[in-house]
Amino acid sequence: MRAMLLVNPKATTTNARTRDVLIRALGAAVDLSVEETGYRGHAATLAATAHAKGFDAVAVLGGDGTINEAVNGLLNPVNGRVGSGGGGADERPGLIVIPGGSANVFARGLGLPNDPVQATGAVLEALREGRRRVVGLGQASWGEQSRYFTFCSGMGFDAEVIRAVEGLRGAGFRATPARYVTTMLRHYFMTDRRNPPMTLRGPGIPEVDGVFLAIICNTTPWTYIGDQPVSPTPWASFETGLDLLGLRRLGMAAILRTAQQIVGEPRSLPSGGHLTQLHDEAEFTLTASRPVAFQLDGDYLGEREQVTYRSVPAALQVLL
Incomplete structure (x- = not known):
């Protein structure tokens, strides 16, 4: 070979x-x-x-x-x-x-x-x-551009945090789990928590308005805090379509309740009236009333007003 x-x-x-x-x-x-x-x-x-x-x-x-x-x-x-x-x-x-x-x-x-x-x-x-294991991927498309992702994408608050951490890395700081957490807490008080910009649409999916934050996953966990998995979409896998967790409130109570449900080994789907969720979807689109931060696999890619997500089944062979 x-x-x-x-x-x-x-x-x-x-x-x-x-x-x-x-x-x-x-x-x-x-x-x-x-x-x-x-x-x-x-x-x-x-x-x-x-x-x-x-x-x-x-x-x-x-x-x-x-x-x-x-x-x-x-x-x-x-x-x-x-x-x-x-x-x-x-x-x-x-x-x-x-x-x-x-x-x-x-x-x-x-x-x-x-x-x-x-x-x-x-x-x-x-x-x-x-x-060898064959895995599916996600694909995000905006304008004339598209890019594949292996495990996650995000629009809104999580991408804002990644943008801030990348700025710190550019200044010579390491991207440790503690730095992500402290940056998230600091940035929470700087983000717009009153005017949700995004709308979720897709074939066969009821339209959802007023989304502040959207996490799109191709597997679980979404990320890790040290050794602790963070699983906003515990049913996601490389063998199914894309999953999504959206937050329609960014109040402290809603954030803390969601965090308690998704940090650690997944037990069940997160619950709450402030959440919107998708599982095993082939395609959907997030449209924003203003440019919002956008990331793929933890890589900040600027601000976007519309991104379409598609599942790409059996896309890649991994030797493991």
């Missing part, structure tokens, strides 16, 4: 020595070509060439942002039409995931260990046994 390994040298939970050990271990199992990412979007550019260059797999040592880029490259190959998906899952290189970020939500959602060394051991075992 020939594999292209994409290494993010700035991955937060690995150092040069660990990366060298992991590269040697993978190189002993497959014919490995190593590429370091140097700028935003670089992993997508490299992964898009994998099929044309004859690689059987693309491995990623990095966080969720690097994995998202690689997935988008795989589904938009340089020898295929942009947005075409580049054929079926069995027609494109498989994906190998080695977590190296601060949250590693996609890797953990797949059941991989959060430690990169242990995850590499699991991957090597899968390579020996020829194990």
Whole structure:
């Protein structure tokens, strides 16, 4: 097997020595070509060439942002039409995931260990046994643009928090779980909690007005606070369509009640008159009366007034 390994040298939970050990271990199992990412979007550019260059797999040592880029490259190959998906899952290189970020939500959602060394051991075992898992993805489209996501998207307050944390990272601070929590609490008092901007529509879905925040999930958990899973849509999975949790109130009581229901191991669906929920949907659209913050897989992508979400079943082969 020939594999292209994409290494993010700035991955937060690995150092040069660990990366060298992991590269040697993978190189002993497959014919490995190593590429370091140097700028935003670089992993997508490299992964898009994998099929044309004859690689059987693309491995990623990095966080969720690097994995998202690689997935988008795989589904938009340089020898295929942009947005075409580049054929079926069995027609494109498989994906190998080695977590190296601060949250590693996609890797953990797949059941991989959060430690990169242990995850590499699991991957090597899968390579020996020829194990592959086919997973579905989500796709978000706005204007003439679209992008795939592996585990989540969000519009509204959660994307505002991600925007703020990215600003802190740009100033040299690490994106730790504690920093996300403190940023969320601080930002809560800065956001507009009186005028809900979004409306939810979709084929066969009753229209819902007055949505402040929408979390769209392709699996569960949505994220982690340290080792604690956060599961706003506990029925979501890689084998079903997209799920959504929307908040129509942002008062402190509503936020605290929702937080109590979604943090920790999921027990049941969140409940409350301030919530709107979808499960296993193929398509829906969020329209906003004003530009709202927008994120995919924890990557802030600016402000949008309309985004259409679609489920893409059986889109990707993962070696695990």
